[in-house]
Amino acid sequence: MEKKKIRAQIRKEGKSAKRALRGFMKKGDQDKLHKFRVGIKKLRAVASLIETTNAKTDIRNKLKPVKETYQLSGMVRDSYLHLQLAQTLPAADKKYLSAEKRSMKKAARKLRKDRPLHLSMLRRAEKKLLKHIPRVKDKKVRDFYERELLGIGECLVSSAGVEEMHDCRKRLKVLLYNFPLVEDALREPFNEEYLQQVQTAIGDWHDQVLAAVLFPELKSNTQRMLRKVKTATENFQARATTAGKALIEKKNKSWG
Secondary structure, three states, X not given: OOHHHHHHHHHHHHHHHHHHHHHHHHHOOHHHHHHHHHHHXXXXXXXXXXXXXXXXXXXXXXXXXXXXXXXXXXXXXXXXXXXXXXOOOOOOOHHHHHHHHHHHXXXXXXXXXXXXXXXXXXXXXXXXXXXXXXXXXXXXHHHHHXXXXXXXXXXXXXXXXXXXXXXXXXXXXHHHHHHXXXXXXXXXOOOHHHHHHHHHHHHXXXXXXXXXXXXXXXXXXXXXXXXXXHHHOOOHHHHOXXXXXXXXXXXXXXXX
């Protein structure tokens, strides 16, 4: 995988993240804030891929300049989502709603107040990443994806805890975020559509579990959503590749 391809991906995501952050600071658009956070996650995913496939490269720390911005944006986003959820419930606590609104506004004000600093830190992080890009061998990429798919499959089978399952999802999202970048280097088929379904099912369940801590009336839904996760992750290793999916469909037809 050539350096120029990796650099192009970093520039693309960096530009998108800066544009989204400006959009939020200008109009308070929550979709823009979400896009900013996704952009940072994609940059982290690229850095993680590079670091994992190059033992002598320590590149993830180049994103440290955006840590405070990312954390503040997370505080705004979490409060916003909690408010959205609370307002759908019949007995939302007014004191809680007021506290969440104050928390959201405080973090948003801090982001806007230090706008030049946050944008400067984002540009600095992007430049640091671009400066330290090594060449990544295709074989290393293939080995990483094959090893991670196996590891994620084992993780999904053995993990029962909320955070352990969340860690499985984070590993999966690294593969998904980097897939457009590495697609030509992969040897084994990669069932992107199925893997997106898996990470979405885990994410929805994880969000529901966390929400149920704040709103106990939501707890009854968590087991139903967990069953959905278990169904989605059955035969994970086979379904994770289009070849495995085709094989399962062929067997099902022969049995029918």
